[in-house]
Amino acid sequence: MNFQLTEEQSMIQQAARDYAQRELFYDVIERDEKAIYPTEHIKNLAELGFLGMLVAPEYDGGGMDTVSYVLAMEEFSKVDSSIGVIISVNNSLVCFGIEKYGTEEQKEKYLKPLARGEVTGAFLLSEPGAGSDATSQQTKAVDMGDYYLLNGVKNWITNGNTASTYLVIAQTDVEKGHRGINALIVDRHAEGISVGPHENKMGMRSSDTHSVQFTDVKVPKENRIGEEGFGFKFAMKTLEGGRIGIASQALGIASGAYELARKYAMERKTFGKEIIRHQAIAFKLSDMATEIEAGRFLCMKAAWLKDQGLPYGIASAMAKQYCADMAMRVTTEAVQIHGGYGYVKEYHVERLMRDAKLTQIYEGTSEIQKIVISRAIENGDI
Amino acid sequence: MRILVCISNVPDTTTKIRFNSDATKLDDTGIQWVINPWDELALTRAVELKEDTTSPVKEVVVISVGEPFIEPTLRKCLAIGADKAVRINAEPLDAYQTAGLLADYIKDTDFAFVICGIESGDYNEASVGGMLAEMLDYASVSSVSAIQFDGDEPVFQRDVANGKEQLKIDGKSVLIVQKGFARVPKIPNMRGIMTARSKPLDVIEPADSVPLVEFVSYQSPPAKGSVKMLNDARELLDHLSNEAKLI
Secondary structure: OOOOOOHHHHHHHHHHHHHHHHHHHHHHHHHHHHOOOOHHHHHHHHHHOHHHOOOOHHHOOOOOOHHHHHHHHHHHHHHOHHHHHHHHHHHHHHHHHHHHHOOHHHHHHHHHHHHHOOOOEEEEOOEOOEOOOOOOOOOEEEEOOOEEEEEEEEEEEEOOOOOOEEEEEEEOOHHHHHHHEEEEEEEOOOOOEEEOOOOOOOOOOOOOEEEEEEEEEEEEHHHEOOOOOOHHHHHHHHHHHHHHHHHHHHHHHHHHHHHHHHHHHHHOEEOOEEHHHOHHHHHHHHHHHHHHHHHHHHHHHHHHHHHOOOOOHHHHHHHHHHHHHHHHHHHHHHHHHHHHHHHOHHHOHHHHHHHHHHHOOOOOOHHHHHHHHHHHHHOOOO | OEEEEEOOEEEOOOOOOOEOOOOOOEOOOOOOEEEOHHHHHHHHHHHHHHHOOOOOOOEEEEEEEOOHHHHHHHHHHHHHOOOEEEEEOOOOOOHHHHHHHHHHHHOOOOOOEEEEEOOOOOOOOOOHHHHHHHHHOOEEEEEEEEEEEEOOEEEEEEEEOOEEEEEOOOOOEEEEEOOOOOOOOOOOOHHHHHHHOOOOEEEEOOOOOOOOOOOOOOOOOOOOOOOOOOOOHHHHHHHHHHHOOOO
16 A cells, blocks of 8 residues: 655645645635635636646646545645635536547537636536436426427536536436436537526635526537436436545645644643643644544545546545535634634634535535445445 | 756755754755745746747756755656756755756756756755856856846846846856746646656766865754733833843
């Protein structure tokens, strides 16, 4: 077993850390408060190659492994997890989905600009009545011969307004149930698409979340991913990888909060000594550091399995569930260690606590991850 | 036009500095090594010049004196955009020996000019650049804050008291550059990181160059005293006068 990073992995970690600490940190509070989408940062990160870092070089991506991706996601999310989710959705849902299951024509037309970061993508699965229960798709893609006619509403769509390329999951054949679902590549600017107002969220406020309505949108047949009826399997397979992104985002939120709490505990004095020298605080930090390390190993294991071409669905569910719940605990303790200062925006930890909450909810709630894990136990896989 | 950037491998600036048991050497356990920040700015500007199609700079080479453990630092230079790296396989013991080893390599090369950061973030001696120019019999241009080209001819800018000075050099030169030479260090992109491994990193054995300096011992600065919070100006005056005896 080898815990040593390669030279390339260390360089990517350092590059992400440099950008996050040097560029993201100074305006993160304002972007959160005013819910400003980080247009300029996304442009810079695209130039550095982070928007398509997992995509193969022949499709204009960075060709990096998933371990590097976890390292980068942790560093960005330590400072700004909204950036984390924009990168995660683009890389591990949209680019991964098209690269793994798309045709050469689809890769040429859609994947390359996404990998270069010239445009971003969005993954449209959730609906007002179908979140965790992804089989209950109400959005319909009616087969009209050489095109599908798309109607319905999608909810909670990250990059909903800024994305140029949508991956839409929709029901074509109701009688076939989840085997009648298709995944379609849809141009965001196609006629019949209207984007709802920006959601006023509790956390991850500078990511761009919207509902999207489709009214008689014509989607060419060649934009379907895979065979007819492949959509549900496509969504589930893609989300397996997405969980690694969100797990490492949660890991970053936790380690960012821990670093701030440690620094504060070493400076702040009460009763004549630094609060880190009070056991009540020292033990909190000790638990935080240990839990973060455990979460990091779960993320790395899932990433390593994916890089080896081995099944990683259970490992990514474990990483996502543990890191999301852990991030909630760690950020809450980070606020507690800061006392009153933790409750004001200037000290960053309250934002990280708000951001952490979403990691327990999106891309499969913690409860859904436990269903995945417990079914694997039932099947004798664990 | 080919240019050379000298790189020093130094501990990360946030490193907690410790010494070995007899305080004669840095204890490098667990140290994260980085490109010397001044050299990183020099390299950033050199790469910008290479990427600027209107500039005559076509190749950037980096060089460092050090043992194999410094190679990740040189690989990072390649990821940032240097075309080739050279490692002189020796432990750098003082500025004179380092400059001597660099000069021995540079003397038979065709670099239009050599760039050194003004000092290194570890020993802060600010000596190698000047010594190197002297050993090579090149012009030494210190405190360079900018560079541009007049055709193929480099024009160096120095910040001087109340103004700026523009220089053209007849012959080869060593530029000793300060902050401002580049705005911020360049962060390597994915393509750079990916191609760094396939770029050449030559290892050459050192010439004879002996150090002049023996480091006898190191001493850490005394721990900072505690901070006293005062309530008003009267209390401040009282402390300055009665405790610190400054007024």
